Amino acid sequence: MSKPKRIAILEDDEHLRVYLEEVIAEGEGLILAFSAETLAQAKASLARTACDLCLVDLRLPDGDGLSLLGPLRAAGAKALILTVLGDPASVLMALKAGADGYLLKETPPDQLRRSIASTLAGETPLSPQAATHLLETWKSASGALTRAAEGEGLTPREVEVLKLFSRGLSYREAADILGISPHTIGDHVKCIYRKLAVHSRSEAIFEARQMGLISLLD
Template sequence: MPRPRRIGIVEDDAHLRRYLNDVVDADPRLEVAFTEGDMAGALRRIETLAVDLWLIDLQLPDGNGADLVPRLKARGKAKCLILTVLGDRTSVIAALDSGADGYLLKDTDPKALVEGILSALDGYAPISPQAAHFLLDLYQQGTRQARQRPEDSVLTTREQEVLRLFSRGLSYREAAGVLEISPHTVRDYVKAIYRKLSVHSRSEAIFEARQLGIISSVE
């Protein structure tokens, strides 16, 4: 019999974390590798434990879970499946654009959740119906083509460099090191980027910049 697939759970709500732990462990094909309540804890696990799939909440106390995805992808071949209460268009598209392998809502029943995890592990992309609606809408409207943007939203060369580094999974400190500036200066650039693009997270900024043609979709 093949070994159970190892699942890492990143969820800040303790009750839901225990529930997810029980759902995963109840299936003999799966086992919980660890549970963490924030991004920092998840990042510490990268170097210490082998994981086949990360089950990630978006609303974590120290950031947007979608920002974890490119960093996790850069470190290995594990799948990343978003599990969240957020079913709005911006959250769905930004998470999938970050490289997530699927997007499920937290009201997904236990059986469907396990099926979604196994589906992602097999190379498919499980998507909750509400999230799939936005993808269909994007396809029908052709909104993935670059749009015209007002002059006041144009990013400076350095702001674009910061976004490119973020899209490759670098942290504030890592980006500062590459650009040979302080992390504080990076944060100032990020504030300007958020203001110009009317966004509130790194993943949203990357998504919006790609849609506007500011950075390439392959970066």
């Protein structure tokens, strides 16, 4: 038989913590490594007791549960976020911090145990809300990459125009510096907007900076 997986819990709500302990106790091949209600307790317990995975709450009396992710990684353990926070910022912050999965506390016990198993197997279980936020972020990033590819088609003169705009210059001021007419500047701007898929000078400058075409110092 395979060795039982050691599951730790970091949850400040006593009733929920006891419930999670029961979920672990009833799971085949799972044993409770430790159960903590504060970050300090969890870090102290982790230093004494090894675990394979920890269920991590985000909001705790003494800080953010994400601060436990580093010690967990150092100990070779995985972190499965279990929280009431389903907003995009919390989801993305946790995943960027290295969380191995993100679930809401409303997750049914059987699903929670399956998610623990899949996390231990190297998968990344996500609540429907978290998956939606991640998909939206991917779509946004994909759009940015598309615009970046189009942005590579900007001519040197169009980049010059953007640099001048980023300094706050007007159409006429930019035209005077480049020795061309304001009408020609307008033609360049139309091409820039089309290539970057934007509709204003501020958007064009932002996208160009994101792509590295111009810098904050330009």
